[in-house]
Amino acid sequence: MMSFATPKLIDIVKKQFLFKWKGYRTFFTNLVILQAIAIIFSLGGIGSSSHGREGVNVSESIYSADFVLAFTMLWAFIVAILLTSKAYREADFVFITNRFTAQLANVAFLFTISVIGAITAILSRNLLWMITYFSSDNITFVKEAALHPSEYVMGGIATILYVFLFSAVGYLLGSIVQMNKMFAFILPVVFIALLILFGMQEQYLLLWLHEFYYQEDSFIWWFVKTGFTATAFFIASFYLLNRQEVSK
Template identity: 45%
Template sequence: MMSLVNVNLGNVVKKQYLFKLRSYVGVFTSLVVLQLIALLFSLGGTGGGGGGSGNFHVMINYYSGDVVIIFTILWVFINGILITTKAYREDDFSFVTNRLTNNLSNILFLLTASLVGGVTAIASGILLKVIRYFFFNAEPIITTFSISTIEIIYGVLATILYVFLFGSLGYLVGSLVQLYKKLAIILPVAFFGILFALASRDIMLVEGVGEFYFKETSFLLFTVKVITTSGILLIVSLTISNRQEVRL
């Protein structure tokens, strides 16, 4: 009996997951649009400077896919919230389902979205440099265009992990809002309140969190940190979802 239950659970999750991939095509379309917009914003450079003396002048411009990555993170965070809403949950009524299978298929969808978002974000960063190098009139003296294969691999993996982390955070926020509707108003107010507070004072805690996730030099340790944090966020989301089922 246990074997039959496990097989049925796996089949239901698989069917829901494949159904969501087909139904949520618009999610990936919006990703392409956002990344194209971010790419346009990045054409002017993400930083730089200049200097010179007499007839000698040097301009330094930095081009990277950071803006594309930020847009991708915002995209997955918002969609992490959206897939917890009632409109998306009603799509699962086509299946014999429960909260567990719904959550598992959602997590698989978020993971897929993170994979797609991470790969395309890094690819967009490389495309940005290609466009600047070949299609804009410039006379570069020094270029650092070469990227090793291992750097690309680490970059893709790190971006996927970051995107999945924020997707998990969005899923938690969405689960909280579905359980406590008033949080839909409280959370945005609290978020911007915290931003203003951070802008007005030097808070060591925030710096510590930033260093914990964004300045880790060991890729293995970074992976453990992100996966552990994402796992905790998703477990809390599942717990909240179960409470919501009881209330319903």
């Protein structure tokens, strides 16, 4: 008997999301490997100082999960690019679906792995401290910077959004490359040319991006800027991929 029930949008997206969650577990294996490598790079600390008096020498080292976060953002960036590839896009059609629901599921998946990646990156700081403490032959004191609970919450949200923003950038670049494979060679050249151009004008593009997204004093305004940028990138990606499907 033929069913005339129309699948709901949320149900289709949910099924596709669960399919990706179960089928793309190798992504998380890669995350663990990258974060482990980043922790090894971080064991030397990001800064140190020493001073002594009356035969007592004291050395201080600053440890941070910045390397782990950088590797996590790179991981999210690569995963997003892979999701736009033909092989991954064709895998979506094992379900009754269309390009819009498939991309919504991709965004949901990318946001979920951004949350997981951000949380593990934050927790890696404690692991880094433990490794440093137990591997040191000298007396070691571990002191964390005093922060208000709200600062921890905002820091966690910021970390998640940074990872998600990088996934949005990767998704957009992947969408552009899918339109024409030549863009895989053109885009790096354009990026380098922009760096040179801005450098000649004594305006450094990377420095401007750092100040615009990282040194914003207002958390709310930073949240709006970052969220808007990620949303704009995904909307542009939707348009490009939908256009590609229609033109086939």
